[in-house]
Amino acid sequence: MNRQTAHLRVNGRVYELEVDSGATLLDTLREDLGLTGTKRGCSEGECGACTVLVDGVTVNSCLYPTMKASGHDILTVEGLGTMENLHPLQEAFLRGGAVQCGFCTPGMLLAAKALLDGNPNPTEDEIRLAISGNLCRCTGYAKIVSAVQDAARTMADGGSVGAHVPPLNVVEPVTVRGPAASAGGVGANVPRLEGKAKVLGAARFADDLSFPGMVHGKVLRSPHPHALIRKIDVSRAVALPGVAAVVTAADIPGRNAFGILIKDQPFLAADKVRFVGEAIAAVAAESGEIARRACSLIEVEYELLPAVFDPIEAMTPTAPQLFAKGNISAHRHIERGQVTAVLAQAAVVISETFQTQLVEHAYIEPEAGVAVPDTGGITAHVVSQCVHYHRSDLAAMLGWPVGRVRVVQTTVGGAFGGKIDLSLHPFIVLLAAKTGRPVKMVYTREESITATTKRHPFLIDMTFAADREGTLDAAMTRVIGDTGAYASYGPAVVTRAAATAFGPYHIPHVRVDTYAVHTNNPIAGAMRGFGVPQMATAHEQLMDMLAERVGLSPIEVRRRNGFAPGRALAPTGDIRDGLGYLETLERAAFGLHPSVGGDGADPQVLPLRGERL
Amino acid sequence: MAESADHALALLTELDGTGRVIAGGTDLMLDQRVGNPRVLVDISRLPEWRSIEHRGDRIRVGALCTHNDLATSALLQERAVALVRAAAAVGSPQIRMVATVGGNVVNALPAADTAIALAALGATAEVRSAAGTREVDLLSLYAGVGKSTIDPTREILTGFSFPIPGGSGFKRLARRKALALPVLNVAAAVWMDDGLACSDVRISIGPVAPAPWRALEAEHVLRGSVLTRETISRAAHTAMATAVCRDSIRACSLYRQSMVQVLVRRALLQALEGGCDE
Numbered sequence: 001m002n003r004q005t006a007h008l009r010v011n012g013r014v015y016e017l018e019v020d021s022g023a024t025l026l027d028t029l030r031e032d033l034g035l036t037g038t039k040r041g042c043s044e045g046e047c048g049a050c051t052v053l054v055d056g057v058t059v060n061s062c063l064y065p066t067m068k069a070s071g072h073d074i075l076t077v078e079g080l081g082t083m084e085n086l087h088p089l090q091e092a093f094l095r096g097g098a099v100q101c102g103f104c105t106p107g108m109l110l111a112a113k114a115l116l117d118g119n120p121n122p123t124e125d126e127i128r129l130a131i132s133g134n135l136c137r138c139t140g141y142a143k144i145v146s147a148v149q150d151a152a153r154t155m156a157d158g159g160s161v162g163a164h165v166p167p168l169n170v171v172e173p174v175t176v177r178g179p180a181a182s183a184g185g186v187g188a189n190v191p192r193l194e195g196k197a198k199v200l201g202a203a204r205f206a207d208d209l210s211f212p213g214m215v216h217g218k219v220l221r222s223p224h225p226h227a228l229i230r231k232i233d234v235s236r237a238v239a240l241p242g243v244a245a246v247v248t249a250a251d252i253p254g255r256n257a258f259g260i261l262i263k264d265q266p267f268l269a270a271d272k273v274r275f276v277g278e279a280i281a282a283v284a285a286e287s288g289e290i291a292r293r294a295c296s297l298i299e300v301e302y303e304l305l306p307a308v309f310d311p312i313e314a315m316t317p318t319a320p321q322l323f324a325k326g327n328i329s330a331h332r333h334i335e336r337g338q339v340t341a342v343l344a345q346a347a348v349v350i351s352e353t354f355q356t357q358l359v360e361h362a363y364i365e366p367e368a369g370v371a372v373p374d375t376g377g378i379t380a381h382v383v384s385q386c387v388h389y390h391r392s393d394l395a396a397m398l399g400w401p402v403g404r405v406r407v408v409q410t411t412v413g414g415a416f417g418g419k420i421d422l423s424l425h426p427f428i429v430l431l432a433a434k435t436g437r438p439v440k441m442v443y444t445r446e447e448s449i450t451a452t453t454k455r456h457p458f459l460i461d462m463t464f465a466a467d468r469e470g471t472l473d474a475a476m477t478r479v480i481g482d483t484g485a486y487a488s489y490g491p492a493v494v495t496r497a498a499a500t501a502f503g504p505y506h507i508p509h510v511r512v513d514t515y516a517v518h519t520n521n522p523i524a525g526a527m528r529g530f531g532v533p534q535m536a537t538a539h540e541q542l543m544d545m546l547a548e549r550v551g552l553s554p555i556e557v558r559r560r561n562g563f564a565p566g567r568a569l570a571p572t573g574d575i576r577d578g579l580g581y582l583e584t585l586e587r588a589a590f591g592l593h594p595s596v597g598g599d600g601a602d603p604q605v606l607p608l609r610g611e612r613l
Numbered sequence: 614m615a616e617s618a619d620h621a622l623a624l625l626t627e628l629d630g631t632g633r634v635i636a637g638g639t640d641l642m643l644d645q646r647v648g649n650p651r652v653l654v655d656i657s658r659l660p661e662w663r664s665i666e667h668r669g670d671r672i673r674v675g676a677l678c679t680h681n682d683l684a685t686s687a688l689l690q691e692r693a694v695a696l697v698r699a700a701a702a703v704g705s706p707q708i709r710m711v712a713t714v715g716g717n718v719v720n721a722l723p724a725a726d727t728a729i730a731l732a733a734l735g736a737t738a739e740v741r742s743a744a745g746t747r748e749v750d751l752l753s754l755y756a757g758v759g760k761s762t763i764d765p766t767r768e769i770l771t772g773f774s775f776p777i778p779g780g781s782g783f784k785r786l787a788r789r790k791a792l793a794l795p796v797l798n799v800a801a802a803v804w805m806d807d808g809l810a811c812s813d814v815r816i817s818i819g820p821v822a823p824a825p826w827r828a829l830e831a832e833h834v835l836r837g838s839v840l841t842r843e844t845i846s847r848a849a850h851t852a853m854a855t856a857v858c859r860d861s862i863r864a865c866s867l868y869r870q871s872m873v874q875v876l877v878r879r880a881l882l883q884a885l886e887g888g889c890d891e
């Protein structure tokens with residue numbers, strides 16, 4: 001590709017530099033100019049994390065050729081405000097809690113800036129339209145919209161209110177609620193400690209780090225869902241100029257198995273692959289592009305095996321088996337009372353099947369990390385929700401004592417459970433051990449979706465038995481969670497699902513069977529709620545059906561069965577403390593129907609047939 | 614970076630098949646990453662191909678107009694609302710600021726919103742090469758899904774022209790309001806004779822076929838008749854009955870097919886009532 005000279009004016013400073021004619025503005029800003037405040041979430045124009053202003057107009061810098069920006073004015077988050085003098089938008093985001101992980105924040109701020117520059121007093125709809133190209137997975141947008149409104153007001157009142165925002169690391173109450181709050185204690189509304197760095201684009205996410213002598217890593221993945229590996233030939237990859245190291249399972253000095261609960265997943269597949277995207281080899285090279293080319297030069301000979309994608313089928317003995325021990329990774333059984341007898345005699349029995357879907361966490365920051373060798377050990381600066389676990393499995397992989405591996409959690413751009421498991425950590429650590437050089441790896445969005453864990457899809461059969469007044473007497477359920485190729489958190493997810501199978505309802509007789517089952521689907525692991533939300537889709541719909549069947553409002557049927565002191569028998573036993581269910585229900589009812597809900601409301605005033613909670 | 618139209622063509626000739634035209638680049642930059650990157654000839658700064666003009670009873674739209682240019686054009690708002698709505702529906706604000714209408718057509722994807730609108734407006738396209746300029750029917754540019762008859766290594770799509778309709782409308786169904794490809798999009802344009810009967814009408818639908826799909830039989834129902842809610846409903850039903858929809862990850866064929874009727878009716882009503890939303 002030919003090189004061209006670009007003249008860029010970025011945040012008022014003029015730069016003249018040589019770039020590839022196909023380079024994107026995002027590459028140039030981050031890699032050549034070191035302006036890492038502009039984020040890379042997808043490289044496809046979908047997430048808006050890379051938003052910058054070119055001549056005052058919002059563009060996705062990941063799709064914008066640098067040469068197109070030549071001769072023009074570019075504004076990035078670094079040009080918006082300074083530590084001492086934040087832009088009113090930055091202050092408002094901080095004040096209003098519009099910043100959580102902060103990964104979407106730079107792009108969001110610039111989209112808002114472009115809006116306010118042209119329209120100082122936007123309506124809520126105009127704000128929503130202006131930020132419609134910027135995804136946020138953490139905040140739910142409401143606080144972002146109100147922060148933009150807040151900033152618009154501040155700017156109309158004459159600009160900056162710098163003095164209102166405390167300096168970094170100083171906690172100062174902003175909104176005062178009661179005496180304790182006024183002292184800055186419980187109940188005080190305090191700005192996020194690292195918030196200021198996030199609104200300035202100065203927070204260091206893993207992809208923002210770089211070290212002298214650093215090489216870049218890529219992974220070769222299986223295109224097959226289920227296959228035996230006959231042969232791996234890396235010789236052509238090793239011979240490619242610019243390649244620093246190629247590793248396969250054979251290069252793992254210690255234990256080639258990891259997993260937070262069950263060590264059933266190889267760091268690099270040795271003899272068998274169990275899902276599309278399973279890692280087979282990793283390469284470190286002078287550039288990511290060379291590493292990618294090297295991966296394509298690795299030859300792998302597979303012997304394809306029949307695959308299984310349906311967990312019900314996977315439970316049958318004739319299904320393709322992923323492991324010698326069979327496809328059932330975990331089974332939890334809880335039984336109390338006389339379920340069969342009660343069901344046989346109950347006045348009302350309701351039975352349904354529910355299917356929930358696989359969910360991708362879709363944090364805006366893809367997995368990233370750098371492993372840096374130092375005297376006697378390796379330090380990995382990497383996305384993580386679980387540094388101690390990561391460290392122990394990484395040390396075991398190398399066959400090292402735990403003390404030689406350090407895992408430093410970088411600022412994490414959203415995780416939602418998806419960064420509890422190891423992802424690229426072992427590859428960078430292994431490559432750093434082999435090359436003695438810092439190794440950086442960043443997943444592409446496709447890779448992040450293909451190779452990392454998901455929320456378990458559940459197949460739930462559930463039965464409720466009640467009397468004519470709608471009081472539950474017995475319940476039973478069978479739950480099959482598709483945990484995919486490896487266990488990850490599957491056993492824990494189905495344990496939680498069993499413990500919370502029937503939600504906050506008092507049921508004397510119960511039978512629960514939950515299973516985590518292996519298939520050749522993507523791995524399911526931890527995600528917000530850990531199996532509990534899946535169960536809620538079933539028991540809440542059954543509650544509504546029960547209400548309809550016995551002629552009660554959905555709220556009343558819950559009042560009759562909800563946990564209350566002395567009446568709180570969950571599958572795992574009596575719950576004695578922290579029962580807030582009925583109060584929560586009353587508040588929710590009041591929120592839905594202020595005229596009829598709340599204390600002392602007549603339950604019969606809430607017929608609401610067909611209305612779902 | 615091309616400095617003039619002639620310069621752009623000279624560069625392409627000089628590169629002899631190894632160069633490629635780039636305008637907004639929002640799709641092309643993705644393609645560059647896979648496949649073989651080629652030398653890019655940037656035409657996006659040529660003002661002569663970025664204007665929207667009234668010419669007699671026609672409107673000419675430069676191929677380098679961005680989606681945002683179309684979405685905010687007063688002339689189009691008044692005379693060709695379908696194109697305004699289609700442009701405003703694409704991608705996100707960031708994409709609309711950069712992506713051009715010419716690119717939307719040259720990319721030849723079956724759901725391209727502005728192409729659907731231009732097809733209903735009966736647009737012709739101007740294509741320039743070193744050999745000169747040719748003017749062709751918009752639909753003749755489609756060679757298959759994602760395949761255009763324009764050779765981007767030698768030719769440049771410079772603009773579109775269409776007869777000003779009596780009214781036009783555009784309706785779109787997608788899972789989200791932003792950053793979502795359409796499940797279905799429909800554009801309609803009507804031309805009236807003096808007696809208020811419909812002298813001509815075009816209805817185009819995507820993604821149904823590799824190119825914007827004309828609902829010819831539905832058009833036939835309307836042509837020559839006075840447009841009423843009743844005739845419009847009949848045309849919408851005909852469109853549904855004759856459309857052959859496919860299953861895709863975004864929607865099943867059955868759902869698409871039933872939505873054809875709804876969207877065709879709404880697009881026609883919008884064309885008649887001028888910008889009204891149902």
Ligand code: FES
Pocket residue numbers: 039040041042043044045046047048049050051060061062063
């Ligand atoms: S839109 Fe550019 S990184 Fe996502």
Ligand code: FES
Pocket residue numbers: 098099100101102103104105135136137138139364413414
């Ligand atoms: S704060 Fe928006 S993605 Fe995390």
